[in-house]
Every structure is written in structure tokens, then in C-alpha cells.
Amino acid sequence: MIRFAGLMLSLYAATCLSGVASAADCTSPVAASDLIKPGTLVMSTNPTLPPLQYVDKSGALVGMRIELGTEIAxxxxxAPEFIKIEFDxxxxxxxxxxxxxxxxxxxxxxxxAKxxxxxxxxxxxxxxxVQPDAKVAISKVEDLEGKTVGVEIGGFEETKAKAIDAELKKNGGHGMTIRTFDSFALAYQALRAGQVEAVVSIDGVAKEYADRGAFKRAVAGLYPTPVALALKSKPLADAVLKVLDAMQHDGSYKTLFDRYGVVPPSGALAVQGPAS
Structure with a gap:
């Protein structure tokens, strides 16, 4: 259930000086009617996925996707503006x-895309x-049989966790106990506290926690799937696509992705969605 009351964590206007200068010094190809706020690109993000999007110790919103969104704007x-909100x-x-x-x-x-x-x-x-000193070895999804597993609610990861659970039951097992959390940060806190035995998350987040030495990445690279920017306006989506194409052409796209160890999709980028 969407819980808007109390769900909004905060409104973070992440407007960098270069973005302000660009907005003032040039004319946007995006019509004001295709924006929530004239002169501003308002973006939502859930800042619980280090190093892709998170709040650092100084309280600043940082990460690869924040840099990408700021550059697009x-x-x-x-002017880039970010709203911090839970995924659902x-x-x-x-x-x-x-x-x-x-x-x-x-x-x-x-x-x-519909x-x-x-x-x-x-x-x-x-x-x-899993925890670094986990006593039960997990090297494949079948090893999750009978385990209590944490996952962020509402996303692809929860969908895949449920699919794994269904497959385990189909093969004669009892499946998993899946516990959902409002964020991956809470899921990993539960893992640290021993309330769950494993967490299913995206590779980037799991790698970040493993690099810190906080947890061990027992299995990686499962179900590789494209992730996307999502937009309501088709004209805005077309304009964003042109920016991404330009970033690919000038090398800044690859530079950003390489710095964070993120893999781009193969082939040309494209807008996929309703015709209008």
C-alpha cells in the first residue's frame, strides 16, 4: 500500500552552480508545459543504494545516478531538483x-513501459x-531453501525473490520466508541483527557493502536486466535520450559508468513507452 503520509523523507533541491549557469545562459529544448516546474527538472530518487544514490556523511545527495541526473538537467x-522518496x-x-x-x-x-x-x-x-561469518554456505539460489531473506519492498528484487521462492516450492521444497523492508538500508540492518539470514539486492549495492567489509556477497550476477530512467512526458523523454546519445558520443557516459563499475546495455539507447 502506498503510504504517502510520512513517506516523503525530504525535498532536496540539488542545484549545482554549473546547472544554474546553464539554465540561465541557454534556452531549454523542453517546453515549460512538459515540466512540473518551469526551468527545473524535478527527479525522484530513493537514496538508499550506495554507491548509486545515497546521502553521504555531510548530508549531501550523491552517487552515480545523482551525477547522471544533474548532468542531464x-x-x-x-536546474536539477531531487525529491527523496521511497521506491513504492x-x-x-x-x-x-x-x-x-x-x-x-x-x-x-x-x-x-505501457x-x-x-x-x-x-x-x-x-x-x-550474507554476514561475513555466516555459518551456512550459500553459493546458489537453491541454498536459500528454508532461509529468511530480506529485500526492499516493491522492486524488481522483491519480484525475483518471490520467483525464487516459487521455484523452490515447485521443486518440492518449503521455499523461503521473505521479509520486505522500506529500504535496503533497513534490510541490511536486519541482516546485521540476525533477523534475516540473507539479503537479495542489486549487484551495485551488495558490492558496496562487501567493499566496506560489512557483509559478504555470496552470489552475484543473477538475472541481469536493464534498468531505466522513467518519464511521464514523451517530448521530455526524447530530449533526455538526445542528451544520453551526446554523452555517449563525447565519452562522458562511459567515463561515469566506468568510475562506478556500472555496465551499460549493448546497442543503441531508445525511448520505450506509450505513443502519447
Whole structure:
């Protein structure tokens, strides 16, 4: 259930000086009628996925996708503004006109592309994290049989966890106990506290926690799937696509992805969504 009351964590206006200068010094190709706020690209993000999107110790919103969203706004001559919100409010908020773009790496599915404009721009896969001193070895999804597993609610990871559970039961097992959390940060806290035995998350997040030495990435690279930027407006989606194409051409796209170890999809990028 979408819990808008109390769900909004905060409004973070992440407007960098270069973005302000660009918005003032050039004319945006995006019509004001295709934006929530004139002169501004309003983006939603759930900042619980280090190093892709998170709040650092100083309270600043940082990460690969934040940098990408800021650069897109700059090249569109718009001021970037980020709204920090939990994942399960993302799509309803986009459809309700609360923001222009979902900048959280929402997993692409044909069903979602019927609801909004999507630009698959990144590949992500699933990892299984355990405590560093976990006594039970997990090296494949079948080893999750009988385990209590944590996952962030409402996303691709929860869908895949349920699919694994169904497959285990289909093969004669009892399946898993799946516990959902409002964020991956809470899921990993539960793992640290021993309330769950594993966490199913995206590779980037699991790697970040493993690099810190906090948890061990037992399995990685499961179900590689494209993730996307999502937009309500087709003209805005087309304009964002042109920016991404330009970033690929000038090398800044690859530079950003390489710095964070993120894999781009093969082939040309494209907008996929309703005709209007």
C-alpha cells in the first residue's frame, strides 16, 4: 500500500552552480508545459543504494545516478531538483505529476513501459548478501531453501525473490520466508541483527557493502536486466535520450559508468513507452 503520509523523507533541491549557469545562459529544448516546474527538472530518487544514490556523511545527495541526473538537467538548460522518496511511491508520483523523471534505476519491464516513457540505460543484476561469518554456505539460489531473506519492498528484487521462492516450492521444497523492508538500508540492518539470514539486492549495492567489509556477497550476477530512467512526458523523454546519445558520443557516459563499475546495455539507447 502506498503510504504517502510520512513517506516523503525530504525535498532536496540539488542545484549545482554549473546547472544554474546553464539554465540561465541557454534556452531549454523542453517546453515549460512538459515540466512540473518551469526551468527545473524535478527527479525522484530513493537514496538508499550506495554507491548509486545515497546521502553521504555531510548530508549531501550523491552517487552515480545523482551525477547522471544533474548532468542531464545541465545539458537541457534546466536546474536539477531531487525529491527523496521511497521506491513504492515512484510510479504513482510520476503519473500524478509530482516529478518529471524517476532517477533511481527502475528495472525495465514491458508492463511498466505501457504506463510511462522508459529509457533503458544501465544493466543491473541481483546479488545475495550474507554476514561475513555466516555459518551456512550459500553459493546458489537453491541454498536459500528454508532461509529468511530480506529485500526492499516493491522492486524488481522483491519480484525475483518471490520467483525464487516459487521455484523452490515447485521443486518440492518449503521455499523461503521473505521479509520486505522500506529500504535496503533497513534490510541490511536486519541482516546485521540476525533477523534475516540473507539479503537479495542489486549487484551495485551488495558490492558496496562487501567493499566496506560489512557483509559478504555470496552470489552475484543473477538475472541481469536493464534498468531505466522513467518519464511521464514523451517530448521530455526524447530530449533526455538526445542528451544520453551526446554523452555517449563525447565519452562522458562511459567515463561515469566506468568510475562506478556500472555496465551499460549493448546497442543503441531508445525511448520505450506509450505513443502519447
Amino acid at each position: 545541465k545539458r537541457l538548460c534546466l 511511491a515512484m510510479v504513482p508520483g510520476l503519473k500524478g505529476g509530482r516529478w518529471d523523471m524517476i532517477d533511481t534505476g527502475i528495472f525495465f519491464t514491458p508492463e511498466r 504506463l510511462m516513457q522508459m529509457i533503458p540505460y544501465e544493466m543491473q543484476a541481483i546479488s545475495i548478501s
